[in-house]
Each structure stands twice: as structure tokens, then as C-alpha cells.
Amino acid sequence: MPERARFQVQFLADGHPFGGLHTASDDHNWHVHMNPMDLKGNLGKHIRCQVRPYWSGHAITSRPVISRNNYFAGIKIADINGNDINQIVVRKDAPEPTEIQLYSTIPVTMETHKIMFIPGLESQLSVTLRTESPGVAKTVVTSTCETIFLQRDWNQTAHKLFGSKPVKIQAVMDNARPSGRPNIPKLLYFTPIPAALGQSIWENYVLPAFQVTTVDVNTGICTSVTDPHLKTFDGRRFDILREFGEFVLTRSKYGEFEVRERHWSCSSSGVACNCGVAAREGPHILIVDLCHGNVDQLRKTKLQPRVYYRTTAITGTLPNGTYIHSDSTGKKYVLKFTSGAWVEARVNRYWGLDITVSVPSGYKKHMAGLCGNYDDQSDNDIVGSLPNFISNNKVTVEDSYFGRKLPCPLPLARTLQDFCYCNKTGEERFVCDYAKVVPDPTDLxxxxxxxxxxTPQTCGKRKRRDIEDLMMSSDDVMEFDDYVYTPVVPTVRQPAVIKPRVVPGGPGDGPGRNVQAMGDLMLKAVSVDEVPVVLQPQEIRRICSEAIETSSISTLCKDLPGFDVSSTMEECISDIQLTNDITFAEAASDNMEDRCIQYASTLSSEKENVQKILRLRCPRQCSGQGRCDNGKCHCHAGFTAEDCSVRTDSIPSVFFRISGRAVQTRSCDALRRPCLTTRLQATGAFYRSSNLTCKIQHIVMTYNGHEFVESDVTTKNTKAEFVSFGEVICHIPSTVRSAVLAKPIAGQAVHVVVRLQISVSNDGVRFSNEVNLLVFNSKRVEYNSRTQSWEPKV
Known part of the structure; x- marks a missing residue:
């Protein structure tokens, strides 16, 4: 037999042989085919082959020749243009997420990825992503946690198999400031590919970690406090003072996000303060409102904030990622939206609301309104003269978000995609939602x-029937009360009267010195007798200085790099000069502390003074009636609640509010409402507690053929649901609804009214006065207002 040329072929993975020896000859057109299953354990490596020529019948003595081609077998990551990458940089002000693509350099086939055979099913490979690891900050989110490779998508020409969809990556809006920490590199991990139902070369294959570096960009922060002092996104300061009505704080140029504030008179001198804030994203509006009353009622604790959700959307429900949080006292609210924007509203019983607006850096250069342009240039925030600028941002009555009828239609929100933290839950699933973009909108x-x-709104496709259906779904659905907004001047007070009170002397003070206590603020008395005082400039400066400098965290705040204390001092002086009201000194102290804590929370927590400040971030600094320790108040004797604002012996006085009026009795028609909950408001204060309790005495009134008489009487305690310092929700037993809607049975009364006597307790022991809720079926009974009695319907 004549000698024939042969080639011995050995495959190498990163230089190491695998798969045994192969022979190439003219019998096979000089080709050698690798067994695809030999790639198991060798994916993610570069594949070459080495060849030794020889003659059949002779020993192999030639040196091997290694092929020049170097083929990567595995999965790679590319940018949206298909270029291979191993890292990306994501800016927080990027208008759109950054996209990456995964692709395989080898096909996914039934031969290489053997799964249980199902007729008509093509082979597919799933690659899952992990965005977090223990101890690593949450800095990025993704549009998906999984990429699918389908057999049919293999491109034979390009030798690439792209995943079914790209992965979008967005930075988390965590409110960190560039000065507070460096840009943070983040590694995305790919979980090992599990074994298929059979054999697969991909089993336990792990992609290399992919680095994503987030570039911090200042989140836009705008504030409007006291009467009101505004600070724009870019740091410009100005005052509005005596302008009443509704104003645009900020509005995106696309029109989908907007915040408005409303003013009332908060001083006998006619100074304006904030009484309401309405924040809108698309057709969804969240409102915290005191404007249905006046500042006198607020100071006497007879006015509570109304927390509303208004919409012109057909669903009438809050979208995912939009919510309202309150603190333990119901005096601080955070309104958070799917875009990452949030609004904070703080109730102060002396003047109204203090408002903070935060917008994600993606809104940079796309904002307008009193909060300015958000373009890092403060000199262009005010367009034209200040009076004209304020006037141009005033809203007409017809376009009000607080009025009975919303303007229609409202702009839609930008289409936002769900984003995910890709960590498996206990059920081995990945959960993606809007809220993941902004895990901590502010200090929660x-x-x-x-x-x-x-409060539903008839607009566009929504018909009256839609509203009725919505009202039947929840007792929290109600048509908007037609209250009258009247920013009246409060009653004349003697605000600068100083009542002397003897307290123990502190360091440097003699015993029994006269001081005025306001929280942890100590003001020296200017007179022993209770007389009106016209404060002089030097005295105003001294009062403001003491208010701010005696704050429990003042010294720490002064040492924070970039934190401005002087502006708070100037605002305090301006307020008291205008009003002659020293309570604005307490406002200055509160505002400085709030700003300081908010600012410190954006800085690196590794700094010692930042750690100390964050340990002192107790609710309302314990109202000056307790000691703050590591974020928790330890109240002095006689005080309770998480902010020590409530006396232990206080008992709230409860009532219903209907169309702006306080009433002791109201009714609920079980044909129009579920009648499963009711809201009670109070003079005094509720506080969030495990003992917050509703006592419900259940009295059944049945018609005996002549009149309604009381029969069964039962009492039940249920847990009250905290809403604010002046509002709770009581849950009504479902048996009440059943009693008034029960189908007639022979021998049983069909004309039934259930009277519920409801009282509330903060501690579960001492209960308030009782109010009456009457639950009825309007098909069977009616109330005769002339005789003030219930009558059966024939």
C-alpha cells in the first residue's frame, strides 16, 4: 500500500489539550471535526489546534505546528453597536439608560444543550444576571435579570448568537453628592448556568464579572420654607412674602412632572406661608393640604393635613413606584414618584408647610418654575424682574390642582421601564419594579x-359609572369636598410677648434665670412682666443666633464642608423683622437641623461628624421634651410618642369632617360604599403606636312596624390605622355590612340600620369621646330630616 500523508490534530483550550487526538486525511477532505461535547468545561477559553504531519506507516517525529486562528468559545458582552466591551460608565444625569448586549460565539443546539425532548421545541439557553453582592452598595439597576439565547437566532455568517433582548443599565438615584464619595465601580455578576434536563456543554459555565462605574451628579434640590424663602436647584435665594394663591414651584419642559405650592396668610402682618403642596407625574397628583382651614385652626390643633391622591387616569389607582410615607407623628410626608422625583412636606403648627423638591439628575436643563432651570447656573433662574417672575408662575383658579375639578387632559408621564435588583428571592424569582430606581428617595x-x-375625576373616557364603580371599591374614594380657599389674615396676637419661666441655670447662668423655652431652644427673657415687646434689630439677631447655635447639632453642622448656616440666620432675622413673631426663631432652628441632616445623609458616612449627626436625626429633635440617642427619642416623664410631642395624659377629641365641617354623626350607604372603614379626625394628637385603638360599639336598630328600636349591642376593639397627627382610619366589622344588605327571610326584619359608636385611644386604655356612624341600605330605609328619624321604604 503506498504511503499517504496524514495529520495528527490536537485541540487546545488556552494552551491545554482536550478531547483526545484526531487524524486528518484526504479521506475526510483534510478536515477534523471536534466533538461539541468536548467543550464542556472549556467554555470561556480561546480554542486553537496543533498539527503534526506524518506519513502513514512512519513514526511521528515532526514538531507540532500550532494554528494561527484563536477562536473564543463562550459568551461575550458588546455595546449597542456590537463592539466588544468589558466595562461601561453610567452617569446619573444620562437621559436614557445604557444598553449592553450578550452574544454567544457558538450555536445553541439540541446536540450541545440536550434538554428533555418536546416535539416542536427548539433549544434555548438562559443566562441570569446578579447585580448585588453582600456588602456592596446598590448603585445600578437593570431592565431584566435574564437573557435568552434561541437556536433559530444563530448568524452563520457572523458566527454570533445574540440574546433575545439587550440589557438596559441605569444608575440608582441615591441622592449622593459627588463631594461625598468617589465614583463607585460596580461589578455585575452572571450566575452559573444550571444543568439542563439532560446534558449540556454550558453546565456551570460562568461569565466574567462586568464592571459598571457610576458617575455621581448632584440631584436637584429646591426648598420653600416658612414665609416662603425659596432656594432654587442651582442655589439662588429669594423671598415671596405677601403673594397669595397657587404657584408652580417646578415643571419639566416635557410637562410630565410638576410641583405646585399654595399660600395662606400666617401672620397678622399679612405675610404669606405655604399651606399646601400638589405634586404631579403624568395624570397622577399627590396632595398634602392644610389650605381648607386657616393658620389659627392649625395653631389650636384643630386643623389636620388632608392627604389626597387625584387622577384623571381611568384606573384611578396609584401606579407602581408612586407612594406616600409619613413619619411617626404624621407631620412629615414624602411623596415619591416612578421617575425618581420626590417631594417632602413638613407640617409646622406655627405657619403651615415647609417643602423640599428633589428631581433626578436626568432632569437637568429641563426644568422651569420658581425653582429655576436646574442647569448649574444660578444667575438665569429668575427671568425678568422678581415680581414679574413670580406673577408668571402663578396658576389661575381654573387650572388649580386643589380645586373641585382638575384641568383636563393632564399630560401623560414619560414611558418608564421597570428596573430590577437582580437577586433571587426566597421563591427563586426575580422581582422588578419602578421603586428599584430610587431605593431611598430621602431619609425614611x-x-x-x-x-x-x-378623589376621582370625570375626564376624557371616564364616565360617571366609572366613578361609581371606583367608589364601591373603597371607602377611601370620595368626591372632592367643595371647600372655599380663603387665605385670611389670622387673628391679631401679641407674638413677641415673652412669659418668664424659671428653669435651672446652665453653665454660665445664675440660678433661677428667666428664660423662654422653645424645644431645645432657650431664649433669655427681655422683661419680667408679660408685656408686648417691639423687637430691635440687635435683639432679633441675638434671638436668632441663640435659636440656631443652641440646636443640638448646630456645631456639628457648621463643620460640614459646603453646608451654609448663614443663610438660615438671615432668613430668621428677615422673618421676625416682618412679623415681630419670635416663633420664627424656632422655625429657623428646625429648618437648619432638617437641612443639615438631609445634607449629611448625602455625604460619606465614614466621616466622624456625619456619623454623629445621623445618630441625632430623631423625629423633630424629640420636640425638646426628650433625649435623642442614635435616632430614637427617650421622652421625659409626662411625654410620649416617637417625637415626645404628646402628653401621656392627653385624650384626643374626635369628629368626622364633611365638606370642611366638623360633625359628630355621619352615615354610610352600603349600596354605594363598602362601609368597611371610616376616617376620624381629632383635636389633640394621635401618634403611631401598637396601642392605637378604635373601640366600636355595634348597635342594631330594627323596624318593629311602628318605629326603629335598638336590639343587639356588642363592643369590639380594632387596631386603628395611623394617617396623621390628626387623623386615623377605623376598620368596621364586615358583619355590619352583611346585616344591612341581608336578603329578606320570612319572619326576620328587613328594615335595619346599624349605629356604630366609635372612640379612639392612643394607649388602648383612655378613650376619646364617641362619634356615630350610621350604616344603612338606601333601598330599604331613608332618613327624614324633618322628623330627624329613620323611616322604612315601602
Whole structure:
């Protein structure tokens, strides 16, 4: 037999042989085919082959020749243009997420990825992503946690198999400031590919980690406090003072996000303060409102914030990622939206609301309104003269978000995609939602979700029937009360009267020195007798200085790099000069502390003074009636609640509010409402507590043929649901609804009214006065207002 040329072929993975020896000859057109299953354990490596020529019948003595081609077998990552990458940089102000693509350099076939055979099913490979690891900050989110490779998508020409869809990566809006920490590199991990139902070369294959570096960009922060002092996104300061009505704080140029504030008179001198804030994203509006009353009622604790959700959307429900949180006292609210924007509203019983607006850096250069342009240039925030600028941002009555009827139609929100933290849950699933883009919109310590009142709006496709169906779904759905907004001047007070009170002297003070206590603020008395005082400039400066400098965290705040204390001092002086009201000194102290804590929370927590400040971030600094320790108040004797604002012996006085009036009795028609919950408001204060309790005495009134008489009487305690310092929700036993809707049975009364006597207790022991809720079926009974009695319907 004549000698024939042969080639011995050995495959190498990163230089190491695998798969045994192969022979190439003219019998096979000089080709050698690798067994695809030999790639198991060798994926993610570069594949070459080495060849030794020889003659048949002779020993192999030639040196091997290694092929020049170097083929990567596995999965790679590319940018949206298909270029291979191993890292990306994501800016927080990027208008759109950054996209990456995964592709395989080898096909996925039934031969290489053997799964249980199902007729008509093609082979597919799933690659899962992990965005977190223990101890690593949450800095990025993704549009998906899984990429699917389908057999049919293999491109024979390009030798590539792209995943079914790209992965979008977005930075988490965590409110960190560039000065507070460096840009943070983040590694995305790919979980090992599990074994298929059979054999697969991909089993336990792991992709290399992929680095994503987030570039911090300042989140836009705008504030409007006291009467009101505004600070724009870019740091420009100005005052509005005596302008009443509704104003646009900020509005995106696309029109989908907007915040408005409303003013009332908060001083006998006619100074304006914030009384309401309405924040809108698309057709969804969240409102915290005091404007249905006046500042006198607020100061006497007879006015509570109304927390509303209004919408022109057909669903009438809050979208995912939009919510309201309140603190333990119901005096601080955070309104958070799917875009990452949030609004904070803080109730102060002396003047109204303080408002903070935060917009994600993706809104940079796309904002307008009183908060300015958000373009890092403060000199162009005010367009034209200040009076004209304020006037141009005033809203007409017809376009009000607080009025009975919303303007229609409202702009839609930008289409936002769900984003995910890709960690498996206990059920081995990945959960993606809007809220993952902004895990901590602001400091949510001691804050919990609040259930807003829903106020439906007939607009566009929504018909009256839609509203009726919506009202039947929840007792929290109600048509908007037609209250009258009147920013009246409060009653004349003697605000600068100083009542002397003897307290123990502190360091440097003699015993029994006269001081005025306001929280942890100590003001020296200017007179022993209770007389009106016209404060002089030097005295105003001294009062403001003491208010701010005696704050429990003042010294720490002064040492924070970039934190401005002087502006708070100037605002304090301006307020008291205008009003002659020293309570604005307490406002200055509170505002400085709030700003300081908010600012410190954006900085690196590794700094010692930042750690100390964050340990002192107790709710309302314990109202000056307790000691703050590591974020928790330890109240002095006689005080309770998480902010020590409530006396232990206080008992709230409860009532219903209907169309702006306080009433002791109201009714619920079980044909129009579920009648399973009711809201009670109070003079005094509720506070969030495990003992917050509703006592419900259940009295059944049945018609005996002549009149309604009381029969069964039962009492039940249920847990009250905290809404604010002046509002709770009581849950009504479902048996009440059943009693009034029960189908007639021979021998039983069909004309039934259930009277519920409801009282509330903060501690579960001492209960308030009782109010009456009458549950009825309007098909069977009616109330005769002339005789003030119930009558059966024939």
C-alpha cells in the first residue's frame, strides 16, 4: 500500500489539550471535526489546534505546528453597536439608560444543550444576571435579570448568537453628592448556568464579572420654607412674602412632572406661608393640604393635613413606584414618584408647610418654575424682574390642582421601564419594579406608608359609572369636598410677648434665670412682666443666633464642608423683622437641623461628624421634651410618642369632617360604599403606636312596624390605622355590612340600620369621646330630616 500523508490534530483550550487526538486525511477532505461535547468545561477559553504531519506507516517525529486562528468559545458582552466591551460608565444625569448586549460565539443546539425532548421545541439557553453582592452598595439597576439565547437566532455568517433582548443599565438615584464619595465601580455578576434536563456543554459555565462605574451628579434640590424663602436647584435665594394663591414651584419642559405650592396668610402682618403642596407625574397628583382651614385652626390643633391622591387616569389607582410615607407623628410626608422625583412636606403648627423638591439628575436643563432651570447656573433662574417672575408662575383658579375639578387632559408621564435588583428571592424569582430606581428617595427612618384619600375625576373616557364603580371599591374614594380657599389674615396676637419661666441655670447662668423655652431652644427673657415687646434689630439677631447655635447639632453642622448656616440666620432675622413673631426663631432652628441632616445623609458616612449627626436625626429633635440617642427619642416623664410631642395624659377629641365641617354623626350607604372603614379626625394628637385603638360599639336598630328600636349591642376593639397627627382610619366589622344588605327571610326584619359608636385611644386604655356612624341600605330605609328619624321604604 503506498504511503499517504496524514495529520495528527490536537485541540487546545488556552494552551491545554482536550478531547483526545484526531487524524486528518484526504479521506475526510483534510478536515477534523471536534466533538461539541468536548467543550464542556472549556467554555470561556480561546480554542486553537496543533498539527503534526506524518506519513502513514512512519513514526511521528515532526514538531507540532500550532494554528494561527484563536477562536473564543463562550459568551461575550458588546455595546449597542456590537463592539466588544468589558466595562461601561453610567452617569446619573444620562437621559436614557445604557444598553449592553450578550452574544454567544457558538450555536445553541439540541446536540450541545440536550434538554428533555418536546416535539416542536427548539433549544434555548438562559443566562441570569446578579447585580448585588453582600456588602456592596446598590448603585445600578437593570431592565431584566435574564437573557435568552434561541437556536433559530444563530448568524452563520457572523458566527454570533445574540440574546433575545439587550440589557438596559441605569444608575440608582441615591441622592449622593459627588463631594461625598468617589465614583463607585460596580461589578455585575452572571450566575452559573444550571444543568439542563439532560446534558449540556454550558453546565456551570460562568461569565466574567462586568464592571459598571457610576458617575455621581448632584440631584436637584429646591426648598420653600416658612414665609416662603425659596432656594432654587442651582442655589439662588429669594423671598415671596405677601403673594397669595397657587404657584408652580417646578415643571419639566416635557410637562410630565410638576410641583405646585399654595399660600395662606400666617401672620397678622399679612405675610404669606405655604399651606399646601400638589405634586404631579403624568395624570397622577399627590396632595398634602392644610389650605381648607386657616393658620389659627392649625395653631389650636384643630386643623389636620388632608392627604389626597387625584387622577384623571381611568384606573384611578396609584401606579407602581408612586407612594406616600409619613413619619411617626404624621407631620412629615414624602411623596415619591416612578421617575425618581420626590417631594417632602413638613407640617409646622406655627405657619403651615415647609417643602423640599428633589428631581433626578436626568432632569437637568429641563426644568422651569420658581425653582429655576436646574442647569448649574444660578444667575438665569429668575427671568425678568422678581415680581414679574413670580406673577408668571402663578396658576389661575381654573387650572388649580386643589380645586373641585382638575384641568383636563393632564399630560401623560414619560414611558418608564421597570428596573430590577437582580437577586433571587426566597421563591427563586426575580422581582422588578419602578421603586428599584430610587431605593431611598430621602431619609425614611421611622417612616411608614400612608393611605391617601382617592378623589376621582370625570375626564376624557371616564364616565360617571366609572366613578361609581371606583367608589364601591373603597371607602377611601370620595368626591372632592367643595371647600372655599380663603387665605385670611389670622387673628391679631401679641407674638413677641415673652412669659418668664424659671428653669435651672446652665453653665454660665445664675440660678433661677428667666428664660423662654422653645424645644431645645432657650431664649433669655427681655422683661419680667408679660408685656408686648417691639423687637430691635440687635435683639432679633441675638434671638436668632441663640435659636440656631443652641440646636443640638448646630456645631456639628457648621463643620460640614459646603453646608451654609448663614443663610438660615438671615432668613430668621428677615422673618421676625416682618412679623415681630419670635416663633420664627424656632422655625429657623428646625429648618437648619432638617437641612443639615438631609445634607449629611448625602455625604460619606465614614466621616466622624456625619456619623454623629445621623445618630441625632430623631423625629423633630424629640420636640425638646426628650433625649435623642442614635435616632430614637427617650421622652421625659409626662411625654410620649416617637417625637415626645404628646402628653401621656392627653385624650384626643374626635369628629368626622364633611365638606370642611366638623360633625359628630355621619352615615354610610352600603349600596354605594363598602362601609368597611371610616376616617376620624381629632383635636389633640394621635401618634403611631401598637396601642392605637378604635373601640366600636355595634348597635342594631330594627323596624318593629311602628318605629326603629335598638336590639343587639356588642363592643369590639380594632387596631386603628395611623394617617396623621390628626387623623386615623377605623376598620368596621364586615358583619355590619352583611346585616344591612341581608336578603329578606320570612319572619326576620328587613328594615335595619346599624349605629356604630366609635372612640379612639392612643394607649388602648383612655378613650376619646364617641362619634356615630350610621350604616344603612338606601333601598330599604331613608332618613327624614324633618322628623330627624329613620323611616322604612315601602
Amino acid at each position: 427612618t421611622n417612616m411608614k406608608p400612608v393611605k391617601p384619600i382617592i
